[in-house]
Amino acid sequence: MPSTESARHGDGTPRVAHLQLAILTILLAAQISTLLAGPMPPRQLTASLAAVTALAVLQARHLRAPARSPLWLRLGLVSAEGLTTYLPLLAIGAAWPGMGGFLAASVLLVLPGRAAWPLVAAVIMGLFAAAMSQGLGVRNSGNVAIASLAVGLTLFGVCHLTSTIMHMRGMHTEATQLAVVKERLRFARDLHDLLGYNLAAITLKAELSRRLIRKDPAAAGDELRDVVDIARQAVAEVRHVVDGYRNISLAQEIAAAASLLASADVAARVEMSCGILPDKVDSVLAMVLRELTTNILRHSTARNCWITAVQADEHITLSVANDGVPRAAANHRDGGGLENLASRLEAVGGTLSATVCDDGRFRVLAEIAI
Ligand SMILES: Nc1ncnc2c1ncn2[C@@H]1O[C@H](COP(=O)(O)OP(=O)(O)O)[C@@H](O)[C@H]1O
Ligand SMILES: [Mg+2]
Incomplete structure (x- = not known):
């Protein structure tokens, strides 16, 4: 059974971190394949691979904790990355792949905004100049500069997006609490x-x-x-x-649930079309809705919720559905809460069913004949 905290965070957090790592790995693999493409003496190749590894480690560190270390340490690490980017280029020349993109991303990630962009321009121009000095010509040097800029912006974008998602998740949990x-x-x-x-x-x-x-x-x-x-x-x-x-009433409880869900950042779409209900039915359905609202907050990472209370013929049906259902809920067993609700409904001649629908929503139906 997932805990409140882990359910609300869902299993998306590790997925975002994995995505970040996958993108970094793909970009690095592309650079290494460029490095291995041409002939190179073994000593130079070993030194180049060591430089790529050092860059990968520095890059992974920046991606993990962009602005948490003190400024002097961040500056030191970016300078180290700068040396690891430019020195091999000067030493092994055109065979060194365009690793400047990583440096550009690090500059954007770890330095304060205003200082970062001019420095990125300097990094890219530096790469262009270094490539020119290796005799690559304007076209190839331009390609190196553009490719590096593209890599840098991609890495920066992914990392920025990740931290925004984490921040929003934190706010969502806070709102629920x-x-x-x-x-x-x-x-x-x-x-x-x-x-x-x-x-x-x-x-x-x-x-x-x-x-x-x-x-x-x-x-x-x-x-x-x-x-x-x-x-x-x-x-x-x-x-x-x-x-x-x-003696709570369904109408009152629907309004309270919508407001509680809204304060937890869950958009509730409500449809209520039933007349005046018998007191017993009214209060049982209100209790049902109260538990179902608590379940949404406890067991899901819902962004949307659909509450409908519809009366047709002699039946009243309350349906509560939500998205953001953790995978574990597919094999859910009715715990204390849903079992209690089923017996409350049984006492007034009603039934309760809870399912994960084909569209991934968790839906609970409570039906009572009136
Ligand atoms: N709104 C919901 N979204 C996703 N899963 C849910 C939801 N409501 C219930 N569940 C799943 O059904 C299980 C049983 O719920 P319940 O009977 O209320 O027990 P409890 O809340 O005491 O765990 C939960 O542990 C959870 O896995
Ligand atoms: Mg419950």
């Missing part, structure tokens, strides 16, 4: 408002009667009578609030 905290606060506030005053009054009057009991037993008796009255009143009020929590 906030929604849950808000609901808890609402309950705590109700409890506090209800019992806080009465318990304080009971304490005060019980203390007063303790002091009076010897001096003025009649006055102490009056205070104790008040204590009993206040305690009775508190019991009645608690019952009233609990009934209020129990």
Whole structure:
């Protein structure tokens, strides 16, 4: 059973990291194949492969943690990458592939925005100049510069996109947690408002009667009578609030669910076309919707949710569907929540079914004959 946290993050996070690694590997493989294409003395080839490995390691580090290290360290690493890019070019000449793209990407990833772009232009122009100095001619040198720029921008784009996705996921999780905290606060506030005053009054009057009991037993008796009255009143009020929590209506609950889901960044599309429902059916369906909303927040990474309550003939059907269903949900077993709902519905002559549909959505149908 997936935990709240992992379910909401889904298994997309490792997939994004794998995609990043795959792109880096493909680009490196292309560079290595260029390196191996022409004849090269073994010592030069070994040194070139060592330089490519060093560049790959530096690049992977920049992709993982673009701006987390101190600026001096980032500058040091980019300078090291600069040396590893240009020195082999000067040493082995045209056989050295256009590795400047990696350097351009690193500059964009690790240096502050304004300083980065002119430096990228300098890197690309430097590559053009170095290629020219190796006698590659304007056309080939231009190709080296353009290819390097394309590689640099691709790597930078992928990394930038990844960090944006991570950031948005973090915000989504925070919004969900906030929604849950808000609901808890609402309950705590109700409890506090209800019992806080009465318990304080009971304490005060019980203390007063303790002091009076010897001096003025009649006055102490009056205070104790008040204590009993206040305690009775508190019991009645608690019952009233609990009934209020129990006697919820489907219409109210749909509005509350849509607002709770919206605060967790889930767009709820609601369709409600049913008349006035019998009290029992109304409150059971409201309880069903409450659990299903909690399930969406706990077990999925939903962005969209579809809630419909439709009355046809003598039947009312509540359908709640969501996307962002983790793969594990395909083999889901009804846990405590769905089983409870099924027995609640059974008690009023209804049924409940939960399935992962062909379009990947998780859908729960509750049907009651009225
Ligand atoms: N909205 C949903 N989206 C994806 N999976 C869900 C959803 N609701 C329930 N599930 C799956 O069904 C299982 C059973 O849910 P439930 O009976 O409510 O138990 P619990 O919430 O206590 O785990 C969950 O563990 C989960 O795998
Ligand atoms: Mg549940």
